[in-house]
Amino acid sequence: DAKTTQPNSMESNEEEPVHLPCNHSTISGTDYIHWYRQLPSQGPEYVIHGLTSNVNNRMASLAIAEDRKSSTLILHRATLRDAAVYYCILREMKAAGNKLTFGGGTRVLVKP
């Protein structure tokens, strides 16, 4: 499985943007970049995914580098409810099914 590297933790102030980096230098041409987050005492929750172009949805934005070796999840205005562990995951095109390979993720702390 292609590997991702994320910082262990990040802090942000409430109402400020949060930029979560992810390195995936061994990504293949057809791997999708997925982000999930896990709030305390809950299961992971889908956030966003993309292939080459930047993506936006109601939860976040995903900025993908031109060479696709890195990406950044952007939370535009962090709230206390955004405090969670954020996982960057590569979904391999050749892999069948629902297998997600989670790394250690980035723990985001939001300060009021």
Add this chain to the structure above:
Amino acid sequence: DAGVTQSPTHLIKTRGQHVTLRCSPISGHKSVSWYQQVLGQGPQFIFQYYEKEERGRGNFPDRFSARQFPNYSSELNVNALLLGDSALYLCASSRTGGREKLFFGSGTQLSVL
């Protein structure tokens, strides 16, 4: 609509016992996957079932088994429990079992003493 539901929410067992964990997927979802999450780590894939057939298996011993029922609910069974099996067990469902987004339940916290 209800999300993915898992039961029980917490469970305490002793070494050598066996355990059965249950999962009900979102209505209309035909695929169920199981993940194990040890404290401080990301979830690890155990099994996927689609239309009652095993579609994938992670690197777990044969003590772990699962099945899916005609109503698409699923059970995860673990035999001969070890202390290291203490973890949060997560169930995820999806519509078709392909590379679509997964919906996770809140998990069953298993403690093995």
